Amino acid sequence: MPAVWVFMLVVGVRKSRRKNYGIASMHEKQSRILSIFNATVDEQNRVDRLSRHRYARGLGTMK
Numbered sequence: 001m002p003a004v005w006v007f008m009l010v011v012g013v014r015k016s017r018r019k020n021y022g023i024a025s026m027h028e029k030q031s032r033i034l035s036i037f038n039a040t041v042d043e044q045n046r047v048d049r050l051s052r053h054r055y056a057r058g059l060g061t062m063k
């Protein structure tokens with residue numbers, strides 16, 4: 001899914017360079033939002049991994 005978004009963004013930016021800058025700025029905003037979204041997803045994955053590790057350790061001490 002993200003790969004498709006990136007492809008769409010690239011195509012949109014290429015088209016907008018031929019047309020006007022208004023669309024380009026929109027895509028810039030979109031890409032910024034995407035980068036923020038990806039960062040939050042990475043952070044969430046890291047937190048999940050940490051919590052899982054902690055949980056597993058907790059189970060180990062309980063046994």
